[in-house]
Amino acid sequence: MTVWDRPEPPTAPVPLDRERIVAAAVALADEGGLEAVSLRKVAARLDAGPMRLYGYISTKQDLVDLMLDEVHAEILPAERPGEPGDWREALRTLAHRTRAAALRHEWLADLLGGRPTLGPNALAVTEARLAALDGLADIDTAMRAVETVGAYCTGAIRREIANLRAERATGLSERDWQRANGPHLTGLLATGRFPALSKAVHDGADVDAETSFATGLEWVLDAVAGRLTRPA
Template sequence: MPVPLSREKIAATAIRLADADGLDGLSLRKIAKELGVGPMRLYDYVMNKSELLDLMVDVVYARIAEVGQRGGWRATVLGIAQATRDAALDHEWFADLLGGRPHLGPHALAVGEATAAALSAAPGVRDIDDLQRAVGALNAFIIGAVRKEVTERRTARSTGTDEAAFQASLGPYLTRMLKTGRYPTVARLVIDGAHLNAEETFNHNLTTILDGITRRSPT
């Protein structure tokens, strides 16, 4: 008797495999083997790997979309941004796909609509140009922040140490370079800067972005 399949079941299996091994090793053949079916069966549901990735991404966006409106434009944007970070930390491959090809699945569009609608209500957003800039600034921050955090987590795992210890391993080289006196501000950051908590830093910088959007620029 044929194994029952659906796009949802295929996406869930693909996400589980990608969570474990990343996107590089993900293939329709591997998914088919996990499901106990022949690879050709999957082509009745997804045309190729690109469509599969789009499907996987939209499943993650469905989780982000659950945030909904939170009593004001700022609370809504904060909730969506934090949910995006949480999703990327739970599914690191998702961070790899942010900022690439447009995400146009129904849940991705719902998140985009909720974000744009919230930002359009910000005091500093007066017209469509302001809204475009606000959406662009917010998305650029979120994508950059989550990619950086995911990259640092991967580096820590690959070196078998935590981020602070990894940075400390670079100490001899940095010491030599900083002693040249050519990089005084970098030296301050390295020597005097604290090891900041990733979540607190994300929220602080997100607040800074939203404060900038709130401010009305002079006409």
């Protein structure tokens, strides 16, 4: 039986429910990452005994599953994204909302790309992605298309979050890091061993993370478009 199928226990002197427990866990993760979350710490934040929480949640994995599903509620728009039939806008909107959720909750990046979560919000997000392609391709093609867009988003988001964490860990912004390592890189490029990289460094445009994400996403959607053919 999954955590969503188990009934909640009766109320007690200190009122608890899964919603309050999950909200406290999300707040702890936002402050210190998933490693900052434990049933004991969540109980302390709620001013409740740890054993009380076991009536609602059996394991930390149950708690993480609930946290992940809670954040998926932020990904799904209130209305179906895009105009009817505008599959690109629908997938684009969901991708950008996934990135925005990960920037608010950096620990989400650590969980993207794993086994599908079976919570109602996560299932609704998956439904919206597949529904965007309904009637445009057979189901196997639609599933591969959704997986491909998802894989791009996961990789791009994880890279962006990793850079943000590196900035905090080192105290160096991206620009400061480039300045600090510039002489080393310049010396290596001067050897002539890396001509393609040298061209990229000297001639390539310097874009921010949001622009990079949006550009790559459009290229992936272009590739998906080339695979969509209405099923017979």
